[in-house]
Structure formats: structure tokens, C-alpha cells
Amino acid sequence: MNIKRVTLHITEMKLVFPFATSYGTYRERESILIEIEDMDGCIGWGEVVAFSQPWYTEETVQTSLHMLREFLVPSLLGRTIEHPSELPQLFSNVKRNRMAKAGLEGAVWDIYAQHKNQPLAAVLGGVRSDIEVGVVIGIDTLPRMLQQIERYAVEGYQRFKVKIKPGYDSELLQGIRQAFPNLPLMADANSAYTLQDKDQLKKLDDFGLMMIEQPLADDDILDHALLQKELQTPICLDESIHSLEDARVAITLGSCRVVNIKAGRVGGLTEAIRIHDYCQAHHIPVWCGGMIETGISRAQNVALAALPNFTIPGDISASSRHWEEDVIIPDITLSDGRVPVSSVPGLGYKVNRKRLRNITMQTIVLENHS
Numbered sequence: 001m002n003i004k005r006v007t008l009h010i011t012e013m014k015l016v017f018p019f020a021t022s023y024g025t026y027r028e029r030e031s032i033l034i035e036i037e038d039m040d041g042c043i044g045w046g047e048v049v050a051f052s053q054p055w056y057t058e059e060t061v062q063t064s065l066h067m068l069r070e071f072l073v074p075s076l077l078g079r080t081i082e083h084p085s086e087l088p089q090l091f092s093n094v095k096r097n098r099m100a101k102a103g104l105e106g107a108v109w110d111i112y113a114q115h116k117n118q119p120l121a122a123v124l125g126g127v128r129s130d131i132e133v134g135v136v137i138g139i140d141t142l143p144r145m146l147q148q149i150e151r152y153a154v155e156g157y158q159r160f161k162v163k164i165k166p167g168y169d170s171e172l173l174q175g176i177r178q179a180f181p182n183l184p185l186m187a188d189a190n191s192a193y194t195l196q197d198k199d200q201l202k203k204l205d206d207f208g209l210m211m212i213e214q215p216l217a218d219d220d221i222l223d224h225a226l227l228q229k230e231l232q233t234p235i236c237l238d239e240s241i242h243s244l245e246d247a248r249v250a251i252t253l254g255s256c257r258v259v260n261i262k263a264g265r266v267g268g269l270t271e272a273i274r275i276h277d278y279c280q281a282h283h284i285p286v287w288c289g290g291m292i293e294t295g296i297s298r299a300q301n302v303a304l305a306a307l308p309n310f311t312i313p314g315d316i317s318a319s320s321r322h323w324e325e326d327v328i329i330p331d332i333t334l335s336d337g338r339v340p341v342s343s344v345p346g347l348g349y350k351v352n353r354k355r356l357r358n359i360t361m362q363t364i365v366l367e368n369h370s
């Protein structure tokens with residue numbers, strides 16, 4: 001394929017209700033939706049999952065826009081690409097900025113799959129026709145969190161993740177366990193603790209959690225290994241894993257027993273597949289993380305989670321979990337706690353142009369004039 005035009009749609013959508021984490025609260029979601037057209041007129045969609053604020057990782061919507069306009073898109077325009085897995089090499093002179101790179105790679109995978117006349121899941125190596133999914137509940141009062149768990153259990157979610165923070169962990173989990181003794185439950189701390197909190201974290205072993213996600217800082221690979229030795233609960237790493245190399249170090253040191261894979265965090269689907277394969281070879285189960293994203297990235301996550309070692313339900317909730325109206329047609333919906341893996345060539349969902357226009361703040365068109 002030869003890339004003719006890249007359109008960056010900068011959008012904003014309001015969450016159906018605020019989502020609170022240990023580091024801050026999301027109320028609106030600014031996103032960069034990437035539309036790529038090749039010389040054959042084939043259109044692919046990708047999404048940059050960076051947030052407006054550098055809370056989760058250092059990338060933001062504005063830093064991503066800078067990288068895309070000045071460096072990444074110019075290196076892609078007019079280029080002939082045989083396979084999307086060439087992109088990491090093509091972008092290798094741009095350090096990090098993985099979410100910006102992943103947004104472009106996602107759109108190129110969509111075009112590639114359409115040219116092959118295959119669903120995205122199939123070209124990624126997916127083996128499932130549907131996936132089990134989980135949901136995330138932000139920090140709130142215990143009664144309100146219990147109410148949400150109740151509601152999502154009725155909707156069919158298979159796994160429940162709650163956000164925790166120092167001072168709001170054991171008491172919260174105790175309350176949840178009293179109401180739901182057998183709930184498949186896990187907790188995500190988003191790096192809010194240090195190794196000095198070891199004794200408090202050990203208390204969380206009492207709640208039969210499936211895992212505790214990212215208790216320590218993203219660069220605390222060694223401290224996570226020390227902590228994992230003391231905990232019965234498996235540690236899952238999210239923010240610490242930016243690459244296959246990070247996964248190799250973490251698994252070798254025993255810093256985690258589970259890995260959360262987000263294509264955006266690791267620089268794209270190619271690196272996500274490499275991490276998946278490495279974890280599979282080392283008997284480390286993985287699951288697909290979420291980024292409060294629009295349906296474009298959500299649909300891509302469904303395809304990725306069809307790979308064989310995604311054995312734990314991921315944070316791939318229905319479109320309605322965060323949005324009044326999604327940007328794709330049809331919506332992502334659950335049936336019996338499962339989301340079907342699309343069998344339509346490419347991403348398998350259409351972009352709703354009317355909805356896109358309504359949520360667009362700015363449109364940037366970058367073309368190859370040579």
C-alpha cells in the first residue's frame with residue numbers, strides 16, 4: 001500500500017459519568033482519531049489513546065499531535081508499505097511517543113486487513129470468535145461502587161476491576177467482598193504505592209483478588225519483584241511495560257505474574273503481538289487493557305484479544321460504558337458477557353461520519369504532494 005493522505009480528527013466526548021483513579025478524575029475524553037487513505041482509495045482508522053493530561057503516561061494529545069505532524073506522518077506519506085510490521089522500524093528514529101505511533105499503525109493494519117479481505121483479528125493471529133470481557137469501576141463511595149458492580153454484573157461482565165489508592169484500599173475491598181464474596185475481582189493502583197507500603201499491600205491478600213495491577217511506579221521493576229516475593233496475590237504490570245524488552249526484564253526478575261497489554265502503551269499492534277508471544281512462551285497470561293477510548297480503539301482491542309494467550313477478560317467494555325453515543329456503527333455490545341470478534345474485513349466497524357462531525361474540535365489534513 002502507498003499512503004496518500006492522513007487526516008487527524010481531534011475530538012471530544014463527555015463520559016457518561018466521571019471516572020476517578022488514584023491520580024485524577026476523567027470527565028471528558030479528548031482523542032485523536034486517525035484516518036488514512038491509500039492510493040487505491042482504501043480508508044483505515046486508528047486512534048491515539050493519549051489523554052489531555054500527562055497523568056497516566058507522559059504523552060498527551062498535544063505532544064502526540066506535534067509528533068504526528070512534524071515527524072511520524074511525514075515519514076509515512078508516499079511510502080510503499082508491504083506489511084504494517086514495518087512501521088516500528090520506519091518510526092525508529094523517533095524515540096518513545098508510542099501512543100502517537102500506535103495510532104498510525106492501527107490505521108495501517110486496518111487498510112492491510114481490508115486489502116487481504118480478512119478481519120483484523122485474523123491478520124493479527126486471532127483464534128477466537130468472541131471474547132469474555134471485564135469492566136472497570138472508578139473510585140467512588142462504597143455504596144455507589146457496589147451499585148455499579150451490581151449493574152455491570154447484570155449486564156454480563158465477567159471480571160470486575162476497581163481502582164484503589166492509599167487510604168482507600170482494604171476497607172473498600174472488604175466492603176465489596178462482603179457484598180460479593182465470589183466476584184472475579186481485581187484492583188488497580190496506578191502506581192500509587194511504594195515498597196514502604198508493603199505491609200498494607202500484604203493485607204490485600206485477604207480478599208482473594210485475581211491480581212493487583214501496577215501497585216508501584218512504572219520504573220520500579222526491581223521493587224515490584226521484591227513485592228511479588230512477599231505477596232500471594234499475582235502482580236499485573238500495566239504502566240511498567242512499554243516494550244517487549246520491558247516484559248522480558250519484568251518476567252525474568254519475577255516482577256509480575258500477569259501482563260496488561262495495551263497497543264497504545266507499547267507503540268502499536270506489532271509490539272503488542274510480540275509481547276503476547278513472549279508471555280505465552282513464558283506461561284504468563286495476558287489481558288487487553290482499556291484507555292476510555294472510542295469505538296475505533298475498542299474494536300481494535302477486541303481483535304487483539306482474539307489472540308490465544310489473552311486468557312483473562314480485559315477492560316473491553318461496551319460502547320455504552322463510557323459513551324452516550326459512540327463514533328462507530330454498530331456499537332460494541334455484550335451478549336452473555338461476551339463481545340463477538342468481527343468477521344468483516346478490516347476493523348469490521350464503520351465510522352459514523354455524522355457523530356464524528358459533532359464531536360470534532362479540529363481537523364488536520366496531511367497529504368503527499370510529491
Ligand SMILES: O=C(O)CCC(=O)C1=CC=C[C@@H](O)C1C(=O)O
Nearest residue numbers: 021056136289290291292293315
Ligand atoms: O477503558 C476503561 O474502561 C478504563 C480502563 C482503565 O482502567 C484505565 C484507563 C485510563 C487510564 C488508566 O487509569 C487505566 C488503567 O490503568 O488501566
Ligand SMILES: [Mg+2]
Nearest residue numbers: 188213214238
Ligand atoms: Mg492500569
